[in-house]
Amino acid sequence: MLNAEQLALLFGALTALAVLVYAILDGYDLGVGMLLPRNQQQKADTMIASIGPFWDANETWLVLAVGLVLIAFPKAHSEILQALYLPASFMLIGLILRGVAFDFRAKAKSKRKDLWDSVFKAGSYITSFFQGYMLGSYVMGFEHSAAAIGFCTLSGIGVVAAYQFIGAAWLIMKTEGELQQDAIQWCQRTLRICAIGVALVSVVNPIIHPQVMALWFELPMALVLLPLPIICFGLMFLLGVTLPKLALKPEKGVWLPFAIAAMIFCLCFFGLAYSFYPYIVPGKLTLIDTLAAPESLNFLMFGVLFVVPTIILYTAYSYRVFWGKVTPLSYY
DSSP states (O other): OOOOHHHHHHHHHHHHHHHHHHHHHHHHHHHHHHHOOSSSHHHHHHHHHHTTTHHOOOOOOOHHHHHHHHHOOOOHHHHHHHHHHHHHHHHHHHHHHHHHHHHHHHHHHHHEEEHHHHHHHHHHHHHHHHHHHHHHHTTTSSOOSSSHHHHHHHHHHHHHHHHHHHHHHHHHHOOOOHHHHHHHHHHHHHHHHHHHHHHHHHHHHHOOHHHHHHHHSSSTHHHHHHHHHHHHHHHHHHHHHHHHHHOOOSSTTTTTTHHHHHHHHHHHHHHHHHHHEEHHHEETTTTTTTTHHHHHHHHHHHHHHHHHHHHHHHHHHHHHHSSSSOOOOOOO
């Protein structure tokens, strides 16, 4: 039997893991959706096929994250959902549009595929922007001032660029020929936007949250933490150098952009998570404050510790089966 502190740490870590994996996995397929070209059906078919076996399962991690918060931190779930009700509703609309468009385009006549591609693209943009808006609102402590709304809007644009960035890196790994060259250009373009976004968040977050400033700049932890932004920007620089070489020799190291993008996502997520720990609602509620009854969580823990490894194994197996360059997606 675990005590309250141990349960808070366990369920907090599992929630953080689910959010991070979702951001990487569903991030790239949202990015591919936003990058869909207009009136280029062959390229669009290949791009959709590259995410076809994965995109629906990737969203499982979002469901897992929300479910963990609901059962383990019900007060935080209520507080966060109340504050983010409107943008969360728009995000769900975007996810619905994506699901409908994905299935309908598979049966649509050629002349109607462009319509459903546009719907899939729009759903991807809506979902990505409002996820970023919610992230910005979370960072701002759910304020509703003009400055906070402006920051949330910029955060939404930043997440759109970040998902396009990792989506382009995915396409570099999964495609060949002209589409792969296009993906390299998309990756270069969005990498610059992401670098600006990470720099802005790194500056703004400590300014608006004094406790974040203290966490990052007080010794001795500053010696451990301050190299992380340097590593992050170093990875961006490495990718910026690598992409032109890939354009010349696209058959070697095609996995590297996606691996670097995933590492950048991990570093940025760790930075945000560390900045707000132990708060689950910034500046208001800690993990312990919102923890459900320890007796209930000790009982539920056995189910969670079975479900989470099962999802991990299924995810790993599906990627193992569909590894390699994309093949045409078929429906029965």
